[in-house]
Amino acid sequence: MGTQAGSLLKTFTGLFTRSQNRESHPAKRKPGRLPVYIITGFLGSGKTTCINQILNSTSGERFGVIVNDFGSISIDKELINGTGDQVIALENGCICCSLRNNLSEAVTTLGDSPYGPDILVIEASGVADPAGIISLLENEDLKKRVRIAGVICLMDAEEISSVSWIMSHLVKKQIRSADLLLLNKVDRVSESKKAAIRKEWIPLDMPILETVYAAIPVSLILGISHTGTSDLPSDGEHADHHHHEDHDHGFSTLSWTHNSPIRLSCLQALMKNLPSTVIRAKGIAYSSEFPMQQIIIQVVGKRVSITKGQPWIRENPSTELTFIGVGKTIQIGEITTRLESCLVKPA
Numbered sequence: 476m477g478t479q480a481g482s483l484l485k486t487f488t489g490l491f492t493r494s495q496n497r498e499s500h501p502a503k504r505k506p507g508r509l510p511v512y513i514i515t516g517f518l519g520s521g522k523t524t525c526i527n528q529i530l531n532s533t534s535g536e537r538f539g540v541i542v543n544d545f546g547s548i549s550i551d552k553e554l555i556n557g558t559g560d561q562v563i564a565l566e567n568g569c570i571c572c573s574l575r576n577n578l579s580e581a582v583t584t585l586g587d588s589p590y591g592p593d594i595l596v597i598e599a600s601g602v603a604d605p606a607g608i609i610s611l612l613e614n615e616d617l618k619k620r621v622r623i624a625g626v627i628c629l630m631d632a633e634e635i636s637s638v639s640w641i642m643s644h645l646v647k648k649q650i651r652s653a654d655l656l657l658l659n660k661v662d663r664v665s666e667s668k669k670a671a672i673r674k675e676w677i678p679l680d681m682p683i684l685e686t687v688y689a690a691i692p693v694s695l696i697l698g699i700s701h702t703g704t705s706d707l708p709s710d711g712e713h714a715d716h717h718h719h720e721d722h723d724h725g726f727s728t729l730s731w732t733h734n735s736p737i738r739l740s741c742l743q744a745l746m747k748n749l750p751s752t753v754i755r756a757k758g759i760a761y762s763s764e765f766p767m768q769q770i771i772i773q774v775v776g777k778r779v780s781i782t783k784g785q786p787w788i789r790e791n792p793s794t795e796l797t798f799i800g801v802g803k804t805i806q807i808g809e810i811t812t813r814l815e816s817c818l819v820k821p822a
């Protein structure tokens with residue numbers, strides 16, 4: 476496991492500006508297998524934020540992105556700062572198991588696309604075991620075209636201590652798969668909490684950086700060397716079996732869309748009082764208060780963030796929300812009823 480970062484512990488807080496010359500970059504791919512970076516980490520740890528940092532960098536590289544939402548609607552596609560030909564979204568399942576074929580197709584499609592990325596970045600869903608993705612990319616068909624250049628795992632410094640036993644098993648798998656760990660959201664925790672996390676979660680030999688909003692120089696990511704991890708299952712079918720089990724028994728989702736405007740104050744109150752089984756919610760709201768622009772909803776654990784996003788581009792805006800919970804049910808009926816009560820009814 477080697478990286479330019481070594482095991483340096485450092486905090487980067489700078490935000491990067493959007494690439495200025497992406498359009499003028501010629502569509503010419505570098506020779507050889509396409510390097511792929513896998514971004515993993517538990518729900519809400521900052522994977523999408525990390526990918527936006529990469530896309531906003533001025534490194535001059537041409538990035539293709541595959542995002543995976545566990546829920547049946549793709550929220551991440553809306554939240555990624557990439558263009559349509561640059562991003563493929565896979566939803567309603569996990570690319571480490573049920574969507575493996577879709578991932579394989581997406582890698583091939585992006586690799587062969589006229590856009591011609593130099594580098595592919597894959598955002599795993601927060602409940603993915605990266606072993607399934609790694610084994611897929613290393614299978615006979617894909618390994619002729621792509622090589623795994625690095626696996627980066629984001630850890631949510633604020634939430635990691637609250638994960639249940641069943642979730643901690645998955646988080647440990649994500650950590651063990653990584654070539655570089657990012658202990659993210661360190662703006663939310665004290666020095667003593669960081670020390671406790673390092674002691675409990677981080678193997679001594681693992682390179683780790685502390686980050687705020689996943690801000691690290693792209694050159695550092697590109698400097699990672701992927702060495703693989705000996706204790707990850709390499710057999711795709713074997714990995715598949717376990718992933719299905721994890722997903723069926725561990726998590727459930729609710730995806731909800733509606734094209735009537737929704738009252739933001741009501742939605743905010745709802746998000747602040749979700750059933751305790753819900754550990755992640757996110758989406759875009761079409762609000763009655765700000766009908767001209769998207770409202771970004773983010774809930775990680777008990778922390779709720781509601782911010783203004785881009786102006787609506789599509790003609791028929793709608794609210795699209797995904798909720799992820801532990802267990803077989805996340806009180807879908809109750810959440811749906813409460814969401815419907817927030818809608819502005821036609822007069």
Ligand SMILES: Nc1nc2c(ncn2[C@@H]2O[C@H](COP(=O)(O)OP(=O)(O)OP(=O)(O)O)[C@@H](O)[C@H]2O)c(=O)[nH]1
Pocket residue numbers: 516517518519520521522523524525551600601659660661662663686687688689755757773775780
């Ligand atoms: N305070 C703080 N918030 C952060 C930081 N990084 C990310 N966030 C916020 O955490 C929330 C979740 O971030 P995402 O990047 O969407 O997380 P994710 O891992 O892609 O989430 P999933 O794909 O749903 O698993 C968003 O509201 C981010 O703005 C950080 O370093 N500090």
